[in-house]
Amino acid sequence: MNIEHMRAFLEVAATGSFQLAADKLHVTQSTISARIKALEERLNRQLFVRRRNGAELTAGGHHFHRHALTAVRSWDRARQEIALPDDMKAIVNLGVQLNHWDRIAAPWLNWMNSNASNLAAQIVSEYSEPLMHRLRDGLLDLAILYDPQQRPELVIESFLVEKLILISTTPRQVEAERVQGYIFVDWGDSFKAQHSLAFPNAPSPKLSVGIGSVGLNHILQHGGSGYFIEETVKPLIAEGRLFRVKDAPEFKRPTYLVYQDNPSDHDLLETAIKGLRSILPDTV
Amino acid sequence: MNIEHMRAFLEVAATGSFQLAADKLHVTQSTISARIKALEERLNRQLFVRRRNGAELTAGGHHFHRHALTAVRSWDRARQEIALPDDMKAIVNLGVQLNHWDRIAAPWLNWMNSNASNLAAQIVSEYSEPLMHRLRDGLLDLAILYDPQQRPELVIESFLVEKLILISTTPRQVEAERVQGYIFVDWGDSFKAQHSLAFPNAPSPKLSVGIGSVGLNHILQHGGSGYFIEETVKPLIAEGRLFRVKDAPEFKRPTYLVYQDNPSDHDLLETAIKGLRSILPDTV
DNA sequence: CACCTTAAATCGAAAAATCCGATATTACCC
DNA sequence: GGGTAATATCGGATTTTTCGATTTAAGGTG
Numbered sequence: 001m002n003i004e005h006m007r008a009f010l011e012v013a014a015t016g017s018f019q020l021a022a023d024k025l026h027v028t029q030s031t032i033s034a035r036i037k038a039l040e041e042r043l044n045r046q047l048f049v050r051r052r053n054g055a056e057l058t059a060g061g062h063h064f065h066r067h068a069l070t071a072v073r074s075w076d077r078a079r080q081e082i083a084l085p086d087d088m089k090a091i092v093n094l095g096v097q098l099n100h101w102d103r104i105a106a107p108w109l110n111w112m113n114s115n116a117s118n119l120a121a122q123i124v125s126e127y128s129e130p131l132m133h134r135l136r137d138g139l140l141d142l143a144i145l146y147d148p149q150q151r152p153e154l155v156i157e158s159f160l161v162e163k164l165i166l167i168s169t170t171p172r173q174v175e176a177e178r179v180q181g182y183i184f185v186d187w188g189d190s191f192k193a194q195h196s197l198a199f200p201n202a203p204s205p206k207l208s209v210g211i212g213s214v215g216l217n218h219i220l221q222h223g224g225s226g227y228f229i230e231e232t233v234k235p236l237i238a239e240g241r242l243f244r245v246k247d248a249p250e251f252k253r254p255t256y257l258v259y260q261d262n263p264s265d266h267d268l269l270e271t272a273i274k275g276l277r278s279i280l281p282d283t284v
Numbered sequence: 285m286n287i288e289h290m291r292a293f294l295e296v297a298a299t300g301s302f303q304l305a306a307d308k309l310h311v312t313q314s315t316i317s318a319r320i321k322a323l324e325e326r327l328n329r330q331l332f333v334r335r336r337n338g339a340e341l342t343a344g345g346h347h348f349h350r351h352a353l354t355a356v357r358s359w360d361r362a363r364q365e366i367a368l369p370d371d372m373k374a375i376v377n378l379g380v381q382l383n384h385w386d387r388i389a390a391p392w393l394n395w396m397n398s399n400a401s402n403l404a405a406q407i408v409s410e411y412s413e414p415l416m417h418r419l420r421d422g423l424l425d426l427a428i429l430y431d432p433q434q435r436p437e438l439v440i441e442s443f444l445v446e447k448l449i450l451i452s453t454t455p456r457q458v459e460a461e462r463v464q465g466y467i468f469v470d471w472g473d474s475f476k477a478q479h480s481l482a483f484p485n486a487p488s489p490k491l492s493v494g495i496g497s498v499g500l501n502h503i504l505q506h507g508g509s510g511y512f513i514e515e516t517v518k519p520l521i522a523e524g525r526l527f528r529v530k531d532a533p534e535f536k537r538p539t540y541l542v543y544q545d546n547p548s549d550h551d552l553l554e555t556a557i558k559g560l561r562s563i564l565p566d567t568v
Numbered sequence: 569c570a571c572c573t574t575a576a577a578t579c580g581a582a583a584a585a586t587c588c589g590a591t592a593t594t595a596c597c598c
Numbered sequence: 599g600g601g602t603a604a605t606a607t608c609g610g611a612t613t614t615t616t617c618g619a620t621t622t623a624a625g626g627t628g
Binding site: 004006042043044045049056058061071078079084085088090137139140156206228262264265 | 285287288290298326327328330331333335340341342343344345346348351352354355357358359361362363365366367368369374375377421422423424466484548549
């Protein structure tokens with residue numbers, strides 16, 4: 001059965017007329033007639049009552065309506081979501097950590113745009129775990145994340161090691177093993193491990209956030225301190241809006257590039273990776 | 285786009301092989317090949333990577349999968365729900381009150397089976413209000429209910445007047461305007477009105493149920509009293525398991541037959557109504 | 569390296585479906 | 599009975615789909 005037949009059905013149901021439906025769908029009335037007939041034959045059930053002033057749904061037709069709707073919609077959505085513009089060759093699906101949107105996703109999109117304009121790009125921004133799931137399910141071509149899980153069909157490469165430093169809105173030092181107004185930013189499992197090792201007696205912090213930028217905004221507005229990626233806060237330190245807490249331990253946070261072992265499109269992946277590496281000129 | 289194409293897609297995705305999918309769908313492998321090709325062309329996107337040992341979904345293919353699934357499913361469900369067996373001519377959709385299943389729906393189905401075997405019958409059993417909704421939405425050909433709302437396109441006929449009598453598991457009379465272990469069965473709006481008129485000072489009952497048979501079962505098991513349809517409890521009174529409470533007021537509950545004014549199939553409706561009337565030999 | 573095997577792609581022809589345009593039919597209104 | 603506004607039907611052109619046979623591609627194997 002054809003989706004266009006169901007679309008015709010929906011249009012007739014909506015307009016109450018074969019002719020109007022035909023106009024809307026840019027076909028002749030006889031075509032609509034044939035399509036409805038085909039539907040009715042395959043379902044072996046009448047869908048419309050033909051009256052002098054148009055067509056009206058039967059009880060069966062009404063029942064059919066919701067199914068037709070979902071079928072037509074899912075096809076339309078499929079096209080919207082995955083159809084590729086004519087001038088594009090393929091789509092790369094990249095997943096990045098929420099925190100990495102500014103630092104990685106945005107410049108990568110930029111790079112792709114100018115260096116591989118025949119490739120469309122889609123980016124999913126999520127936490128590590130959902131990204132892993134999507135990778136495993138084949139919904140992503142590649143992803144950049146912390147805490148990857150090794151899997152036979154996945155290749156994991158080290159991508160970038162970030163330095164997490166303790167900063168504060170006022171110049172200060174570590175006091176009583178903890179600074180005031182401390183916000184715990186969840187930078188992933190390995191960070192949590194290092195953190196509790198470095199501050200074994202620290203009480204659980206009042207505030208705990210999952211996304212770096214959220215925590216940073218909070219601190220900038222209300223004051224406080226927390227661990228953030230050095231690169232991100234560097235400009236703010238230079239401006240004098242933030243201060244590095246001396247003597248506080250630093251943490252390293254490794255980031256990994258993960259992708260399917262035998263990808264659906266080798267060149268595609270290679271280009272995407274090239275783009276990713278190129279936006280990290282500071283790495284060796 | 286054709287549903288069968290998507291089915292082919294799903295089958296290839298499931299089996300990982302064009303050939304196996306072809307076998308399952310009873311077509312040739314070249315057909316599968318063409319169908320997938322058609323899909324890929326219309327979406328302008330590759331769905332499978334063809335490998336030596338079969339076909340594997342691309343990221344795009346994975347994304348498409350859920351849409352294909354819902355589209356195919358909705359068509360299949362539509363067929364299941366509304367397709368008519370070859371030897372049937374039409375389906376009547378009847379709605380009855382929950383309480384009326386035994387008294388009306390079951391015997392009607394029986395009647396239809398023997399007197400109009402070329403008509404399929406579907407019954408929806410619900411409360412009055414949802415039945416009205418379904419009628420209004422054209423999902424039912426006719427319904428039997430209490431408290432119908434008048435609407436221009438609906439015909440309402442009186443169908444049956446039931447007598448509600450107060451019964452109890454022990455012989456007793458009305459005491460202090462209320463009997464013990466009383467269960468309030470919600471027999472609809474007009475009953476509620478009559479009830480509160482007859483027992484103006486009655487405290488709200490401990491138990492209140494919406495379906496007659498549920499309340500009846502409760503009483504039979506745990507003892508108690510309540511209003512029930514005379515016809516239903518008559519055999520139980522005869523058995524000595526229930527007793528009629530003397531002096532208690534009786535209530536009438538009118539039931540209506542409601543259907544579309546100009547139905548999609550006049551004969552169909554007429555037959556159905558004839559069947560309904562015929563199972564009420566006790567009415568004038 | 570030549571050969572084999574397995575899986576998918578392609579090709580040509582037959583079959584089926586779809587669509588159009590014109591015309592027929594139907595029901596109702598005047 | 600004629601007119602009108604709707605859908606149904608018909609014949610033929612066109613397009614799509616299918617099949618069966620063959621070809622191509624990518625790995626294995628001796």
